[in-house]
Amino acid sequence: TGKVVLVTGASRGIGYAAALEAARRGAHVVAVARTVGGLEELDDEIQDLGSSATLVPLDLRDGDAIDRLGAAIFERWGALDGLVANAGQLGVLSPLPHVKPEDFEKVMAVNVTANYRLLRATDLLLRQSTAGRAVFVSSGAARSAKPFWGLYAASKAAVDAMVKSYAGEVNQTKVKVNVFYPGAVRTAMRAKAMPGENPDTLVKPGDIAPKLIDMLSPSLKETGKLFDMATGAFEDI
Numbered sequence: 177t178g179k180v181v182l183v184t185g186a187s188r189g190i191g192y193a194a195a196l197e198a199a200r201r202g203a204h205v206v207a208v209a210r211t212v213g214g215l216e217e218l219d220d221e222i223q224d225l226g227s228s229a230t231l232v233p234l235d236l237r238d239g240d241a242i243d244r245l246g247a248a249i250f251e252r253w254g255a256l257d258g259l260v261a262n263a264g265q266l267g268v269l270s271p272l273p274h275v276k277p278e279d280f281e282k283v284m285a286v287n288v289t290a291n292y293r294l295l296r297a298t299d300l301l302l303r304q305s306t307a308g309r310a311v312f313v314s315s316g317a318a319r320s321a322k323p324f325w326g327l328y329a330a331s332k333a334a335v336d337a338m339v340k341s342y343a344g345e346v347n348q349t350k351v352k353v354n355v356f357y358p359g360a361v362r363t364a365m366r367a368k369a370m371p372g373e374n375p376d377t378l379v380k381p382g383d384i385a386p387k388l389i390d391m392l393s394p395s396l397k398e399t400g401k402l403f404d405m406a407t408g409a410f411e412d413i
């Protein structure tokens with residue numbers, strides 16, 4: 177039987193490219209995002225590869241929907257081999273005191289709470305795999321935390337801390353869990369963060385997707401680490 181890989185934020189950008197790369201390598205992709213059109217476009221491309229995907233249109237702020245997804249994966253496959261927790265929101269770039277409470281909550285709900293709910297819903301499924309691998313897409317912003325980036329940076333630093341703790345918790349199992357820093361990638365999010373930037377100077381999602389999907393490899397030894405595209409190396413979190 178083939179591998180089953182769950183990718184969040186698969187409707188565009190890095191998640192879309194990661195889902196396609198996983199399918200290219202023979203995985204059955206379970207693709208999550210809100211935008212049905214983007215998921216269907218992905219499915220078309222995966223079908224062109226002679227494969228198929230399972231499309232799951234949902235808002236990741238709905239934790240119960242994430243639980244139901246976990247239950248459905250258990251029913252159908254009994255295990256999950258790979259989790260790419262990629263979906264994220266930039267939110268507003270603003271001095272922290274000027275960030276509206278509702279904007280703060282929205283970013284935390286997607287970047288932090290949804291990733292905790294995913295981790296919770298997939299833990300047993302990953303343990304059931306012969307080589308369960310999870311990678312959480314974070315950001316170098318977690319470390320640089322520049323002015324105006326506080327909200328986004330805090331959300332990504334939280335992801336890093338969760339992953340580091342969780343990796344220690346599953347240390348005695350076959351599960352390995354890591355963080356991925358994509359660097360500057362030509363996506364809608366990057367265009368929002370850096371308006372006026374020449375997109376031609378940026379790498380494309382398809383350029384980094386192979387490295388991201390390498391982190392699902394059964395031969396991967398690292399756990400509780402981050403892989404930074406900027407350095408091309410694993411580092412301690």
Ligand code: NJP
Binds near residue numbers: 187188191265317362
């Ligand atoms: O972003 P974008 P990227 N429920 O905006 C989904 C990190 N990163 O590919 O729901 C469900 O093109 C959204 O789907 P939809 C970044 O922080 C990037 O650049 O249909 N899904 C879409 O598929 C993020 O964690 C750069 O709107 C939700 C996807 O998330 C990851 O890379 C640098 C959702 C976002 O696609 C992918 O970002 C860096 C929800 N509530 C870190 N909200 C970079 N691009 O340069 C969002 O350091 N999504």
